[in-house]
Amino acid sequence: MRLRNLLREPAMRWLRGLIAVLLLLAMTAPALAQTAATAMPAATATPATTQAASAAAPVTGAWAQQNYDTGSTAWMLASTALVMIMMPGLALYYGGIVRKKNFLATMMTSYSALGIICVQWFIFGYMLAFGTSSNPIVQKFIGWDPSRIMMLGLNPITAVTGAPGAPAGGQFPVPETIFNMFQAMFAVITPALIAGSVAERMKFSAWCAFIFLWGTIVYDPLAHFIWGNGWLAQMGAVDFAGGTVVHISSGVSGLVAAIMLGKRAGYPKGNIIQPNSLGLTLTGAGLLWFGWYGFNAGSANAANGLACAAFLNTTIATAMAGLAWNFAEWVHHRRPTTLGIASGFVAGLVAITPACGYVALWSSPIIGFLAGVVCYGGAQLKTIFGYDDALDAFGVHGIGGFLGAMLTGVFASTAINTTAGVIDGHWIQLWYQFCVAGDAVVLAAVGTAVIVFVLDKTIGIRVPEQVEIEGLDFGLHGENGWQVGDIPAPSAVLPSNAI
Amino acid sequence: MRLRNLLREPAMRWLRGLIAVLLLLAMTAPALAQTAATAMPAATATPATTQAASAAAPVTGAWAQQNYDTGSTAWMLASTALVMIMMPGLALYYGGIVRKKNFLATMMTSYSALGIICVQWFIFGYMLAFGTSSNPIVQKFIGWDPSRIMMLGLNPITAVTGAPGAPAGGQFPVPETIFNMFQAMFAVITPALIAGSVAERMKFSAWCAFIFLWGTIVYDPLAHFIWGNGWLAQMGAVDFAGGTVVHISSGVSGLVAAIMLGKRAGYPKGNIIQPNSLGLTLTGAGLLWFGWYGFNAGSANAANGLACAAFLNTTIATAMAGLAWNFAEWVHHRRPTTLGIASGFVAGLVAITPACGYVALWSSPIIGFLAGVVCYGGAQLKTIFGYDDALDAFGVHGIGGFLGAMLTGVFASTAINTTAGVIDGHWIQLWYQFCVAGDAVVLAAVGTAVIVFVLDKTIGIRVPEQVEIEGLDFGLHGENGWQVGDIPAPSAVLPSNAI
Amino acid sequence: MRLRNLLREPAMRWLRGLIAVLLLLAMTAPALAQTAATAMPAATATPATTQAASAAAPVTGAWAQQNYDTGSTAWMLASTALVMIMMPGLALYYGGIVRKKNFLATMMTSYSALGIICVQWFIFGYMLAFGTSSNPIVQKFIGWDPSRIMMLGLNPITAVTGAPGAPAGGQFPVPETIFNMFQAMFAVITPALIAGSVAERMKFSAWCAFIFLWGTIVYDPLAHFIWGNGWLAQMGAVDFAGGTVVHISSGVSGLVAAIMLGKRAGYPKGNIIQPNSLGLTLTGAGLLWFGWYGFNAGSANAANGLACAAFLNTTIATAMAGLAWNFAEWVHHRRPTTLGIASGFVAGLVAITPACGYVALWSSPIIGFLAGVVCYGGAQLKTIFGYDDALDAFGVHGIGGFLGAMLTGVFASTAINTTAGVIDGHWIQLWYQFCVAGDAVVLAAVGTAVIVFVLDKTIGIRVPEQVEIEGLDFGLHGENGWQVGDIPAPSAVLPSNAI
Amino acid sequence: MKLIIAIIQPHRLEAVKQALSNVEVFRLTVSDVQGYGRQKGHTEYFRGKELQVNLIRKVRLDIAVNEAFVKPTIDAIVQSARSGPGGKGQIGDGKIFMLPLENVIRVSDGTQGGEAI
Amino acid sequence: MKLIIAIIQPHRLEAVKQALSNVEVFRLTVSDVQGYGRQKGHTEYFRGKELQVNLIRKVRLDIAVNEAFVKPTIDAIVQSARSGPGGKGQIGDGKIFMLPLENVIRVSDGTQGGEAI
Amino acid sequence: MKLIIAIIQPHRLEAVKQALSNVEVFRLTVSDVQGYGRQKGHTEYFRGKELQVNLIRKVRLDIAVNEAFVKPTIDAIVQSARSGPGGKGQIGDGKIFMLPLENVIRVSDGTQGGEAI
Numbered sequence A, B, C: 001m002r003l004r005n006l007l008r009e010p011a012m013r014w015l016r017g018l019i020a021v022l023l024l025l026a027m028t029a030p031a032l033a034q035t036a037a038t039a040m041p042a043a044t045a046t047p048a049t050t051q052a053a054s055a056a057a058p059v060t061g062a063w064a065q066q067n068y069d070t071g072s073t074a075w076m077l078a079s080t081a082l083v084m085i086m087m088p089g090l091a092l093y094y095g096g097i098v099r100k101k102n103f104l105a106t107m108m109t110s111y112s113a114l115g116i117i118c119v120q121w122f123i124f125g126y127m128l129a130f131g132t133s134s135n136p137i138v139q140k141f142i143g144w145d146p147s148r149i150m151m152l153g154l155n156p157i158t159a160v161t162g163a164p165g166a167p168a169g170g171q172f173p174v175p176e177t178i179f180n181m182f183q184a185m186f187a188v189i190t191p192a193l194i195a196g197s198v199a200e201r202m203k204f205s206a207w208c209a210f211i212f213l214w215g216t217i218v219y220d221p222l223a224h225f226i227w228g229n230g231w232l233a234q235m236g237a238v239d240f241a242g243g244t245v246v247h248i249s250s251g252v253s254g255l256v257a258a259i260m261l262g263k264r265a266g267y268p269k270g271n272i273i274q275p276n277s278l279g280l281t282l283t284g285a286g287l288l289w290f291g292w293y294g295f296n297a298g299s300a301n302a303a304n305g306l307a308c309a310a311f312l313n314t315t316i317a318t319a320m321a322g323l324a325w326n327f328a329e330w331v332h333h334r335r336p337t338t339l340g341i342a343s344g345f346v347a348g349l350v351a352i353t354p355a356c357g358y359v360a361l362w363s364s365p366i367i368g369f370l371a372g373v374v375c376y377g378g379a380q381l382k383t384i385f386g387y388d389d390a391l392d393a394f395g396v397h398g399i400g401g402f403l404g405a406m407l408t409g410v411f412a413s414t415a416i417n418t419t420a421g422v423i424d425g426h427w428i429q430l431w432y433q434f435c436v437a438g439d440a441v442v443l444a445a446v447g448t449a450v451i452v453f454v455l456d457k458t459i460g461i462r463v464p465e466q467v468e469i470e471g472l473d474f475g476l477h478g479e480n481g482w483q484v485g486d487i488p489a490p491s492a493v494l495p496s497n498a499i
Numbered sequence D, E, F: 001m002k003l004i005i006a007i008i009q010p011h012r013l014e015a016v017k018q019a020l021s022n023v024e025v026f027r028l029t030v031s032d033v034q035g036y037g038r039q040k041g042h043t044e045y046f047r048g049k050e051l052q053v054n055l056i057r058k059v060r061l062d063i064a065v066n067e068a069f070v071k072p073t074i075d076a077i078v079q080s081a082r083s084g085p086g087g088k089g090q091i092g093d094g095k096i097f098m099l100p101l102e103n104v105i106r107v108s109d110g111t112q113g114g115e116a117i
């Protein structure tokens, strides 16, 4: 088709915009970079823990400076890779639960988030969330720092970041580039989780536009409030690895989007919920757990005792939550399912996320047990209220995230970190936690409603009925996830030179 | 169903017990924690390698203490995550080999082990294996240290652990919490391996009870004997990463359990051994190899030269064992199979496990070659003796582990570690190795026989015949791993706004 | 069959040779090791960054020496594991694209490369690539250093390696054993990539022989030229993580091999290109991206700022390339496919590979965008020229690698590393880059042509037509990747003691 | 007795089953088939290359009925299997074949003939 | 000549094949089908929600036989396909349909009729 | 009208479809089946153990044709389905069954009989 016509298509607006911004930035980049670098040479560079360098070859200039801790840098590099593998993990986890005809399209929600949000984050998302505004009022609500647009003003060798909000982390700075990437992966997975609520019926173009806008309007400010030293952080609320920023926000947004999209054709009757491959779902859950170690223990931003404590809390709560979900199933219908243990693991991971770097070690199995049982209940809500939260993004992430945020206020202990909770007699912490959770609920709900409304009125959010019936794999992507036929038919003994 | 009736069900006994213990501990936890923490404030804290801390923000109190090495801590964090991914890997590896109808149930054996053993380990398993008993006689056989029950008496910031038995490791302590988690994953995978012998016919409730008891009665003491400074360690026997503790014990237990369970219906006739998805098995083997780097190189407990040497030995032995298995197949029936190379890789990993931190680098391909050929032979034994070791847990892990333990005594070199073997003229090491291997055989065989016998007489160990015929996926979990039908039928060109 | 007859089979020649070499080496190893160790006791040992060791237990002798940085060692251990997981990833990526009947055989190309090349590398490949020849003329072209044959002359505790060609890396040496293993994985994946061009028709014996010879004749010298301080490095050409050594060489070799092998039966007509499981392909692409962090950021050989910058460049270029490929599809045929985003990600990873440790951060989305669009075009070339590059190894790796090598010359910046490119006004760098890329093209093309020609005349390179029709899974390996039938038929409610 | 074989669109299966039970036909056998007929196949994409998929997924129903049920069964299928807007029917909606059936035997008790259907 | 179509339980396939070879019927074609009949479906679970699966997996056998073999074939199937305790037969064990077959042609040599079966 | 059922080798499907369209038979239904006949199964391997796979994959074609097309259809299949060297045909190449067909109904417009085929 003619390129000119194509560029007039409404569905391509976002891509056109993205490319325009990108090219513009690319062209002005060298100039801008120089200015920025001059203007703020050591913006975030905090020299620390310099080891005596007696290297074989003498190195000079910037290269000789080592103002970061190599051990913590090693862990943050590994952690960021671990969080990245959560996207393929999520794709398998979600992809295995939907029907065969929507397998690829569901996986695609995670992969497209990787593409779109990484680029958004690099261009301006990181700045919005973690930039330091010179104006303290602005800083309460959003980050604004031109040197962090496309990282133009960042010296990749000397700029370092200590752990925000982690007391022991400040000792071990890491290069800011890896901190940026670590946080980028958080920004990616959060909207990708929403796909669980809107699965099997959302248009791909609408999905792409949605996550781009949602990341900008909902995620970046929310991350700033708590982790970018915004108003919630200043108040005293804590969220170690994203119970509110990631899970409440995605779960609640999923619920709102699911209601606005409407139910899938045939819901709740029919065999609409027959998973196409639970083996892949289990594998996805395994990859999620694996990657979540980067997510949670990496949130210490250092290879320190806090990271190790977070690791332990994550493991025990997750294991316990899997057992608890299976236990709830046993009580309910006498079949501990494999989807159940996988869902329980995810529920446990969600609930321990805000808590893992704050709560006493002995409380992790309790948090896990509650997460498993409560989220099992959460997954039943849709039957009662009649919305179609297809893969239970709200039931597990929304509810589990809320539970975790509150339990952080209960079990936070100064034996682990600097924040005290109810068990240390610090009751006000519960109120702070309620604020942070409530704030995430409100911001996510309103932001999502606005975005979905706008998209619905412009490019449309739901696939045509024909596509829904025939499957999104073919309808959206012109492909099929599962093939029929074509299995080979070996028929005879082969000649000996065949191999 | 009525909750009261449910709680009377025999199958639920273990869950009830678990919950009771847990709640009890949770309630007494804060009090206990305080006592323990007071009583033994610096139980394992050995201040070491303190780096000069010149962090931006002054940190005080416990947080200013850094008595661990961040580089080694980074590697132990990563290693523990790597060992965790072995469970999803094992699930795919085993799951791909069984028949379609038992796919999920087989995967579930690994996932349930993750849930159950992590919790068992946290509550008392770690204490039994690695606690230091005040009584030196008791210490020879079991760990006993109330401060390590649910980690109640552990200061997560200051308690550190050097590498047990690794000479160079002592330089680089890591927080004890991550050491605990690293060892937890070993405790998980060992019983999960046994599933390979009892696949396609064991009841799920019996499986859950079995691994809980087996972990407590067999694994924890065995780990204590060798790694917890018990009697075998005191004698001089070595096992770097678990050839005896993990592989001999699981392989032999698998053999005993398989014989006690009886053969699968139709064995050895019929197409009972037609793997449902070797592609997943290959992927599982790949994940196992990947995770095994954490298992083996992580067993140095530090990011040191020993870890790197163990990494190299692991790689070369594994690669060679895959080739050797394919070679054996070629000689035997002229078809180098994909299951063969995967099995060979696993055999190589098993055999190099006890050896990797002790043997000379040049010996690793020899160990690998022997592992591949011998374990191929091991997999044929069941045809000769007529037991049904469904997925060859004994043939590969039992025999490969024994081979590796003995070859460690042959190739151990003081160029790598402090233990000398036959190539260094230290013949007695072979005897030590035989002791440790033999001890594992006896303890595993007796322990397993007792547990299986008791379970058989109480809740029963084998699924009803109907379930075995119709498949464990549905029979045990009410699910199906593979779906028929439901592939979409795209029929026409779509409207342009469909995407 | 009789062993004697078997050993006369032509197809077994390579295995016989391998075993012979291995046994020979094994027998002479202890003697050789001693000589080598005496002759060059500290060949590569450069003491650096020794931390004050105040370990609990005093350690003496070699064990007390710590001449490496634990943080960087931790990252290199993790990186090497990450590169290893690329092989299972590649197996899924390629395996999912072929037809059902060739699924396992295609996966097997990656797994067999792991087996064969790891062993080749350990025996002499590492020496050829990274050994330092005493003769400076020889050193320009090949490594030669008997102490590195089977690592016989290497002290695993004290030998360390700084980062070759990475200015900041020299500060942080790591044990040479892990450097060896890191590079081993590069040597494995490069020939494995070639499988994409020759898929669905090459004999397995020919494949095994091919990669063994190709690794020795093409890969090892090429790696030496650039990374082993050979003539290209001396000239000033740079290749951070293998754009030329890995991707141009494998892509071009794939093209040559594909042409020499001929087209698959039925190509280009028929449904020869119907992927059997794009879900697995997506998962493979995810694992590739994940592992590529080890590949690229690990190429800094240290956990330093350069590694972090390479990590960032890798992420952004990859994400952008996935979007760009989808964008090209949208323009071309209005369907952004899932295979498209996966292919785009791989194209971005390929193009950023040589660049990631040299180019300015802001240039990464530009490199990514060009990679996505150009490689999409590259995949169309085969339709125009009529060769059968089955899975586009040339279209993506050959073309993407070339693009990346040239763009490195454009965007290299002294803000990141010591090499300046066109944006810094250093135009000659483009010429250096063209030399290195051109050299890889020539060496790969000639080397591959010679090897394939010889193999064709001896053992034959193509499977019999019957095997091609009935599928390589059964024809080569006696297995089937996909099963028909055997899905369970649960029929009734089960007795309550069934679980 | 007749054996009625119907080839229909997969997504009409539920509707057809419903319609059949309305005329009291409760037993049938379903299988997955691929069709090739007047209806054109569809185009999938592989890295920019078009891939013609001309075998289209259909569902096949085998229904053994006594004479009295033949017409109701066929009518029920014809009406419920149509997929066009307003139930008008369109290309690809399928075919029904009617074959003579000489005998039916129920396995469980050995009953033969019409009452075994 | 007749074409005998039998719908049986998947797990009885081996037994039926055995019984057929006892009466010297060595050729048949097997396919996977899903059945819908007197037998109730089963319940699967999805996060606590019940999921009624009412199409049950069956195996279909197509066997072309000469007249003399019709009765032995049917008898063999009826006896070996029963799954109940003591071979009594139970709901879901299946059906056998007998159709007239007008001709058979062997592809490999073009032989027609009874001897080609 | 006749219903022609042909069981052929999977890899001959394309050739048979081509041959059928040469004799102007454009409509058919394809399904995956497994065969059991004169042809021996094959051996797969599982860790050194031989695994006899005796059900061999085949493709089944169902073609409804008017009388005039019966012979051309059968001839086309017989010739194109042979797989041996030089098209000689070999064991396993398959069978063709011809059944009487009493009626055909097209779903989309309800047309009956010969013209609906």
Ligand SMILES: Nc1ncnc2c1ncn2[C@@H]1O[C@H](COP(=O)(O)OP(=O)(O)O)[C@@H](O)[C@H]1O
Residues within 6 Å of the ligand: D007, D034, D035, D036, D037, D038, D039, D056, D058, D090, D091, D092, D093, D094, D095, F027, F028, F029, F030, F062, F063, F064, F065, F106, F107, F108, F117
């Ligand atoms: N003569 C025939 N023989 C066998 N199957 C047929 C025949 N005609 C149609 N079919 C089957 O019915 C399906 C629908 O056929 P199609 O030609 O699309 O329908 P229609 O002609 O009724 O619009 C085809 O895909 C094919 O499976």
Ligand SMILES: Nc1ncnc2c1ncn2[C@@H]1O[C@H](COP(=O)(O)OP(=O)(O)O)[C@@H](O)[C@H]1O
Residues within 6 Å of the ligand: D027, D028, D029, D030, D062, D063, D064, D065, D106, D107, D108, D117, E007, E034, E035, E036, E037, E038, E039, E056, E058, E090, E091, E092, E093, E094, E095
């Ligand atoms: N009239 C029929 N037409 C087509 N298939 C039938 C018919 N009756 C039974 N079947 C097939 O036979 C299978 C067994 O039927 P079912 O009603 O459970 O057996 P029975 O009535 O012999 O106990 C069904 O699942 C269905 O596939």
Ligand SMILES: Nc1ncnc2c1ncn2[C@@H]1O[C@H](COP(=O)(O)OP(=O)(O)O)[C@@H](O)[C@H]1O
Residues within 6 Å of the ligand: E027, E028, E029, E030, E062, E063, E064, E065, E106, E107, E108, E117, F007, F034, F035, F036, F037, F038, F039, F056, F058, F090, F091, F092, F093, F094, F095
């Ligand atoms: N009498 C029969 N009834 C049903 N199917 C048959 C019969 N004879 C052959 N077949 C089918 O045809 C296929 C080819 O049969 P085979 O005996 O190998 O062929 P041939 O005898 O023509 O060489 C078999 O696999 C089977 O599916």
